[in-house]
Amino acid sequence: MSNPEKTSTEKIAIEIRNLRNQFGSQILHDQLELDVRSGEILGVVGGSGTGKSVLMRTIIGLNRKAAGTIRILGQDTDTLDRAGTRSIQQRLGVLFQDGALFSSLTVSQNIEAVLKEHTGISGKMREELAALKIALAGLPPEAGGKYPSELSGGMRKRAGLARALALDPDIVFLDEPTAGLDPIGAHQFDQLILDLNKALGLTVVMITHDLDSLHAICDRIGVLLNKKMKVGTIPELIREPDPWLADYFGGPRGRAASRQDT
Incomplete structure (x- = not known):
């Protein structure tokens, strides 16, 4: 425990x-x-x-x-x-079973979409925060530029977690x-x-x-x-x-x- x-x-x-x-x-x-x-x-x-x-x-x-x-x-x-x-x-942050990532957006863009919807921070700050969440989820920096279809199942889970952590x-x-x-x-x-x-x-x-x-x-x-x-x-x-x-x-x-x- x-x-x-x-x-x-x-x-x-x-x-x-x-x-x-x-x-x-x-x-x-x-x-x-x-x-x-x-x-x-x-x-x-x-x-x-x-x-x-x-x-x-x-x-x-x-x-x-x-x-x-x-x-x-x-x-x-x-x-x-x-x-x-x-x-x-x-x-509240949510990681759904299938990740529920937007397939047409990169990992970074998935995270930035949450930040754009709920905050008024600038595009540059959104990029920096997305990179931070990607690191928190245990993903390498280059994962931010990949689409969900380019990730393994485990990496998609982590990408979904990174998005769930977007708003702290x-x-x-x-x-x-x-x-x-x-x-x-x-x-x-x-x-x-x-x-x-x-x-x-x-x-x-x-x-x-x-x-x-x-x-x-x-x-x-x-x-x-x-x-x-x-x-x-x-x-x-x-x-x-x-x-x-x-x-x-x-x-x-x-x-x-x-x-x-x-």
């Missing part, structure tokens, strides 16, 4: 109460509650169809919730006007960041996230099925079960009397990941 000294007395970055996500008659989440602590790396897991990505999209405002309240950085999202919503969203967010959401990466690339990406968390004080919410990532860098794990969220450390979750948790963390792959963490 990355930072075992973190305690529950820290500030809450995201507070969710009585959340319901519903599509027609299908209820994905019902009376879901979650507190994400400022500065922690929270892993989010769940079985197929439990709505992991839907939960993330609801928090960042891309999906309309059916009920409940969401407070981000102390602000109730239901009470914000357009300017307030825009201000909060600028403090307080909270970063990662949707399956190591999916499709080989074990070495996945480990390197995990280490990058951990380094950014420590260096910048980022709060990270990471949707993942990668047991190695959960053991290596997450402070706590949020598990979607029975339309609600159960949160704890891996040792705490293993002790819960739930067969899915026992199979997930105590099965062969879970035990293998646990051994690598020791």
